[in-house]
Structure formats: structure tokens, C-alpha cells
Amino acid sequence: NAGVMQNPRHLVRRRGQEARLRCSPMKGHSHVYWYRQLPEEGLKFMVYLQKENIIDESGMPKERFSAEFPKEGPSILRIQQVVRGDSAAYFCASSPYRGDTEAFFGQGTRLTVV
Amino acid sequence: GDSVTQMEGPVTLSEEAFLTINCTYTATGYPSLFWYVQYPGEGLQLLLKATKADDKGSNKGFEATYRKETTSFHLEKGSVQVSDSAVYFCALSAKQGAQKLVFGQGTRLTINP
Numbered sequence: 387n388a389g390v391m392q393n394p395r396h397l398v399r400r401r402g403q404e405a406r407l408r409c410s411p412m413k414g415h416s417h418v419y420w421y422r423q424l425p426e427e428g429l430k431f432m433v434y435l436q437k438e439n440i441i442d443e444s445g446m447p448k449e450r451f452s453a454e455f456p457k458e459g460p461s462i463l464r465i466q467q468v469v470r471g472d473s474a475a476y477f478c479a480s481s482p483y484r485g486d487t488e489a490f491f492g493q494g495t496r497l498t499v500v
Numbered sequence: 501g502d503s504v505t506q507m508e509g510p511v512t513l514s515e516e517a518f519l520t521i522n523c524t525y526t527a528t529g530y531p532s533l534f535w536y537v538q539y540p541g542e543g544l545q546l547l548l549k550a551t552k553a554d555d556k557g558s559n560k561g562f563e564a565t566y567r568k569e570t571t572s573f574h575l576e577k578g579s580v581q582v583s584d585s586a587v588y589f590c591a592l593s594a595k596q597g598a599q600k601l602v603f604g605q606g607t608r609l610t611i612n613p
Contacts, residue, residue: 390543419600427602428589429544442600457542477543479601487602491536491543 390415390480390492391460394468405465405472407495418461419489420453423455423475435461452493468499502527506578506590506604512538514612521575521607523564523590531592533557533573534601538587547575547588582611 391410399405411418416437421429434442435455446453450468455461475496479489489491504525525531532551536544548557553568562577573590590604 391544415511415534421603426605428506429601431600431602434600479544487548488546493541493543499515 390398390478390490392476392492392495393480394495395493396496396498397469398500400500401469402467405468405497407463407465407476407478408460409463409478409480409492410460411478412482412490414425415464415480415482415490417481417483419479419481420461420463422478424475428451429477431489432463465497468497470499473497473499502594504590504602504604506562506588506607508608509587509606510608512610515543515582517582518578519575519577519609521588521590521609523573523575525571525573525590525592525596526569527571527592527594527602529594530568531594534572534576534591534593535562535573535588535610536591536603538589538606540586544589556558558583580609580611581609584612585609585611591604 393408418435420432423429431445433446450466452464475494477494479491481489499500503526505524516538534549535547537547547560549568550557556565563574564575587606587608589606591601593601
């Protein structure tokens with residue numbers, strides 16, 4: 387059973403471009419969570435999705451950021467018109483159901499905005 | 501809101517030394533508490549967890565006890581190894597939002613041979 391898969395592992399974008407980060411949860415997991423880790427800081431919750439639904443997006447910036455988890459395919463975190471301050475590691479985690487107390491993390495996507 | 505405060509790093513120890521990384525939390529209700537470890541270039545791995553007061557989580561020689569009276573969840577290991585070098589994160593999740601984890605800032609641990 388493969389773990390949580392994120393791609394790409396590293397992504398470089400120029401200011402103003404769009405960044406798309408993908409996350410394939412573990413097999414059988416229908417809950418996905420995105421976190422952002424700024425340099426030398428802990429992870430900060432961004433958004434919690436279930437298949438085709440956004441459950442909690444209280445940690446998402448109001449502009450330029452969006453997330454989806456379609457019925458088929460990976461979850462996508464999309465950042466439009468990237469700025470230098472978006473440079474960070476973005477981690478995805480998944481769990482099989484809402485009540486589970488353990489989430490499994492992917493290896494992350496390190497976004498660098500130049 | 502909920503928050504987690506960890507001991508400032510970095511921490512450098514010699515092999516076989518005793519390790520303590522302090523973690524205190526602020527939360528409404530009765531959260532679950534976790535320690536995650538992040539090895540260089542990798543994602544986070546769950547190290548141990550405790551879901552109610554006085555529970556002790558343990559794994560790979562690491563232990564932490566959920567202390568409600570002091571709102572703490574300190575990580576300990578009796579004899580560290582070079583392979584324990586990593587960044588350690590304390591985290592909590594409120595019962596009603598099971599997987600919305602709130603993380604501490606992380607403590608970088610380096611073990612010298």
C-alpha cells in the first residue's frame with residue numbers, strides 16, 4: 387500500500403505564475419488535509435477536504451489560493467499569481483475517516499518563487 | 501485559540517545522552533496530543549500519541565505522558581542515537597475537528613557520535 391504521494395517534490399515558479407500541487411492520498415483514504423511550512427516554522431493548517439467537498443478552509447488565504455479533491459484523481463492545491471512569500475513546503479496528509487486520530491503525511495512539495 | 505509551545509532549539513547532544521523536549525499546550529476541551537518526527541528531506545511521521553489525560557505514548561524508545569494538570573506532553577528518551585537526529589514537532593487536535601492539527605514550531609535535534 388503506497389503512502390501519500392505528492393508531486394512534484396520541488397517546484398520553481400516566477401512571480402505571477404501559477405503553481406499546482408498534487409496529492410494522492412493513501413488507498414482507501416477519503417479525507418485530505420493541506421499544511422504549509424514556512425522556513426524554520428511549524429506546519430500551519432490550510433484546508434481539509436473530503437471527496438468533492440471542502441470541509442474546513444479556515445487556514446486558507448482569502449485570495450489566490452484554492453483547493454479541490456475531485457471524485458476521481460488527486461487533490462490539487464492551486465496558487466495563482468505566486469509571490470515570494472508563497473515559498474514554503476506544502477504537505478498533504480490523509481486519513482481514512484473523520485474520527486481517525488492519525489493522519490499520514492506525504493513528503494511535501496517545496497515551492498520556490500523566484 | 502488552540503496553541504502549542506515547544507522548547508526552543510536547536511538541541512545538540514552526544515550519543516547515549518538523555519533527551520527531553522518540552523511541549524506545553526493551550527486548548528479548550530480535551531485534545532489529543534502527538535509527537536511527529538521529520539527526517540531531512542522527508543515528510544512528517546507520527547512518532548507517538550496520547551488521546552486522554554495520564555495516557556503515555558511510546559515508540560522506538562521515546563515516551564511522552566499527557567499531563568492535563570500542567571498542560572504538557574514532554575518528549576523523553578533515555579539514550580539517544582545518531583539516527584535520532586531530526587526535527588521533532590509537538591501537535592494537538594481538538595476532539596471535534598480530529599485531524600485539524602495545531603503544531604508547535606519544531607525542535608531540531610542533532611546527536612553527535
